[in-house]
Amino acid sequence: MxxxxxxxxxxxxxxxxxxxxxxxxxxxxxxxxxxxxxKNQDPTAPMDSNQFTQQLVQFSQVEQQIExxxxxxxxxxxxxxxTAAYATSYLGKVVSVTNGLASLEEGEAGWTYTxxxxxxxxxxxxxxxxxxxxxxxxxxxxxxxxxxxWDGNDNNDNALPGGAYxxxxxxxxxDGARVNTSVASAGLVGQIDMTAGTxxxxxxxxxxxxxxxxAVGN
Numbered sequence: 424m425x426x427x428x429x430x431x432x433x434x435x436x437x438x439x440x441x442x443x444x445x446x447x448x449x450x451x452x453x454x455x456x457x458x459x460x461x462k463n464q465d466p467t468a469p470m471d472s473n474q475f476t477q478q479l480v481q482f483s484q485v486e487q488q489i490e491x492x493x494x495x496x497x498x499x500x501x502x503x504x505x506t507a508a509y510a511t512s513y514l515g516k517v518v519s520v521t522n523g524l525a526s527l528e529e530g531e532a533g534w535t536y537t538x539x540x541x542x543x544x545x546x547x548x549x550x551x552x553x554x555x556x557x558x559x560x561x562x563x564x565x566x567x568x569x570x571x572x573w574d575g576n577d578n579n580d581n582a583l584p585g586g587a588y589x590x591x592x593x594x595x596x597x598d599g600a601r602v603n604t605s606v607a608s609a610g611l612v613g614q615i616d617m618t619a620g621t622x623x624x625x626x627x628x629x630x631x632x633x634x635x636x637x638a639v640g641n
Contacts, residue, residue: 510633511615513624514614514615515612516640517639518610518636518637518638519636519639520629520637521636522589522635525589525629526610526628527573530575531573531574531575532573533571535568535570535607535608536562536569536604536605537605538562538569540603541566543564543595545563545592545595546561546562547561548592548593549573551586557588573590590606607637610626610629
């Protein structure tokens with residue numbers, strides 16, 4: 424069990440440092456040219472100071488913006504570190520996931536689904552990560568929470584490879600009105616993926632975001 428760290432904050436800091444280096448180089452070049460112009464100006468027709476004064480102001484504004492970006496990069500890195508530290512509390516815990524996905528491992532995947540009211544017709548649909556339908560079947564019609572255990576075989580009894588699969592449940596009342604349903608699955612958090620900057624919890628063959636975690640167990 425571990426944390427997979429990302430490089431987004433490092434990239435932001437590197438970008439700020441690069442911009443600061445370029446600004447320093449450009450400023451030195453500007454001062455060299457300005458000094459040369461001042462040395463070689465016609466005493467009877469001195470240079471207009473307004474132009475290079477404006478350029479100095481522009482350099483100052485750019486420098487302030489780079490400093491702001493550097494501070495923001497630092498805050499981003501601190502925020503990511505705090506988020507990663509908080510996410511580690513989920514490692515080794517069984518969580519309830521509400522994005523409809525479950526991990527198919529060793530020919531087994533399981534979900535729970537809830538019907539808000541009794542239905543006249545209800546169906547289960549399992550799709551792979553690309554959205555292809557791989558299994559359909561009847562669902563329980565009574566109101567309440569039900570369990571569905573899938574053996575990983577499609578409707579032609581072909582065994583499918585392990586991975587993340589999504590369950591959707593559709594249900595309708597006798598008058599044709601849609602019955603609201605919800606789907607959840609449970610799994611053990613084995614890794615925290617921080618490569619995108621925000622935590623993704625690796626649960627078997629799938630991942631879930633913090634907003635998709637409904638409950639945490641032991």
